[in-house]
Amino acid sequence: MKTFKIIIVLWVFLFLCRFSYGNSLDSVISSVQRSYDTIKDFKAHFVQESIVKSWNAQQVQKAQGLVYFKKEGKMYWDYQQPTPQQIISNGNELWFYEPEDKQVTVSKVSTGLQSQISADLLNGKANLKRDFKVKRVTSQVEKDKGKLVLELTPTVPQSNLNRIILTLDKKNFQIHQTEVYDLFGNLTRITFSRIEINTNLANSLFIFNPPPGVEILTPPTISLP
Numbered sequence: 001m002k003t004f005k006i007i008i009v010l011w012v013f014l015f016l017c018r019f020s021y022g023n024s025l026d027s028v029i030s031s032v033q034r035s036y037d038t039i040k041d042f043k044a045h046f047v048q049e050s051i052v053k054s055w056n057a058q059q060v061q062k063a064q065g066l067v068y069f070k071k072e073g074k075m076y077w078d079y080q081q082p083t084p085q086q087i088i089s090n091g092n093e094l095w096f097y098e099p100e101d102k103q104v105t106v107s108k109v110s111t112g113l114q115s116q117i118s119a120d121l122l123n124g125k126a127n128l129k130r131d132f133k134v135k136r137v138t139s140q141v142e143k144d145k146g147k148l149v150l151e152l153t154p155t156v157p158q159s160n161l162n163r164i165i166l167t168l169d170k171k172n173f174q175i176h177q178t179e180v181y182d183l184f185g186n187l188t189r190i191t192f193s194r195i196e197i198n199t200n201l202a203n204s205l206f207i208f209n210p211p212p213g214v215e216i217l218t219p220p221t222i223s224l225p
Contacts, residue, residue, distance in 0.1 A: 041070040044195040051187040074206035088208045095208040105217045
């Protein structure tokens with residue numbers, strides 16, 4: 001699982017949970033940034049589809065579960081289907097728990113994210129105008145369905161991110177879907193539902209205590225580019 005994709009999709013989702021829509025793209029970006037700055041936590045159900053391109057074939061992997069987030073780098077992805085898996089961070093440490101294998105991989109957030117831009121997003125330091133080039137890419141069909149679609153491209157080239165496509169409901173501006181493309185054309189699509197914002201999630205939710213018998217693994221340290 002590519003941690004960077006999941007985290008950046010999550011933060012883009014937070015950008016657009018609540019924002020007022022203006023006539024210009026610049027006003028949209030400003031409103032998105034204000035929303036990002038004020039959101040404290042959220043929880044939602046998600047469905048994830050990963051399309052991995054390999055030579056002449058495409059492989060689609062599907063998963064779903066619940067996700068929780070709190071400012072200052074706290075997150076909890078609870079993958080429930082098809083294979084139980086948990087990704088948890090308290091802002092400093094990052095845990096990847098695979099119950100079936102009885103293994104948990106523990107790393108520091110600074111090394112586990114694999115990118116400075118994702119670290120900034122997770123820790124509340126991102127700036128949408130500085131970090132991304134944003135443009136509207138809504139087709140006529142999508143307009144007719146009441147959708148607004150934005151494309152975000154990093155202003156500084158990233159080793160594991162090409163662009164992000166966001167689909168929103170134009171009536172209430174709530175995020176419906178995110179699509180993240182890497183440099184090889186692989187796609188991670190996440191659809192959110194049952195969203196709740198600022199519910200005062202407990203800090204204890206974002207700490208993982210390995211059950212007895214679970215093997216603890218530590219990956220090699222890699223500096224952020």
